[in-house]
Amino acid sequence: MADKSYPGGMTAPTADWLRLDQQICFSLNAASRAFGGVYRIVLKDLGITYPQYLVMLVLWEHGDLPVKKLGEHLRLDSGTLSPLLKRLEAAGLVRRERSTHDERSVEVRLTDAGAALRERALQVPRRIARSTGIDLDEIRDLRTRLDALTEALDAAAVEGAPEE
């Protein structure tokens, strides 16, 4: 109640916290979507979307993986990956094959076309870097901070929200 017209001498009013809060979560949200917008333009040549590109990056780096492992690398569950992988399969970039050892598991394998796409993808980072014009060290530092933030947030999410 005293938040709307706070007298001087007090700490920052609670009302201001909503503004600050908006800046933080919104900045992250906006940056993520802005990044998606630039990638969308660059990736149009490759015919894949930004999340699909992330999947391909993991496959190019680690080779064939079961859906479970893929999800761990990307922090995504099967509800997101299943339809996404079907689209990649329809595009001829991956195959999905039941493991013979464990029929619960589905191996995601690169096709020849999927492996070949990597050559064209090599230009993507350069074009993104050129678009942003941001220093590599700056990016590296930002990544470190974001990863720390993500780790803290994930830890907080599993514990559940502490009650006040």
Add this chain to the structure above:
Amino acid sequence: MADKSYPGGMTAPTADWLRLDQQICFSLNAASRAFGGVYRIVLKDLGITYPQYLVMLVLWEHGDLPVKKLGEHLRLDSGTLSPLLKRLEAAGLVRRERSTHDERSVEVRLTDAGAALRERALQVPRRIARSTGIDLDEIRDLRTRLDALTEALDAAAVEGAPEE
């Protein structure tokens, strides 16, 4: 061509750029989703989602706004806002009314319930801060960098991707 087996003395091979690229865009993506996860927990009490919370923040701060202005604050277009606002209206938090001056425009107005929800939302930033346990100065700095990044990315997106 010389990327696969690069001789010594050259700069970082293009192949490594894909890994670096993955780290950057993925870190941002993961942080954004991790933030969403924590907000989802905290906001469950208020009965709204993370993007809906962002809309309410803008309305609480700036008062009633047309959809267009709301979208400018949030960097969202009507394709995203229209269904979102209908859900907020169904929840009784906002009303949507055609402007009498310009019948193309739709004014989004807080209902009494929507305005009252602000009191409960005042605890959200505190609970988020407690969940993350991250220094406020760190957050402020991160926000500054992210906003700069977003600005650069948006500028790059409108120009279109420069060809190599």
Add this chain to the structure above:
DNA sequence: CGCCATTTAGTTGTGTGCAATTGAATTGTG
């Protein structure tokens, strides 16, 4: 062997997010 908890993908439903289009309303120009 039979039974049950666990693991793993898949499916369904809800909610963004964005491109492209539609249609109504307004503005500028002659």
Add this chain to the structure above:
DNA sequence: CACAATTCAATTGCACACAACTAAATGGCG
């Protein structure tokens, strides 16, 4: 006033993202 261009919200179609659930398969245990 008439008419073309512009503005604005809504709609449509597609693609994540995640919670909740289903179903198949595995592994352990008696």
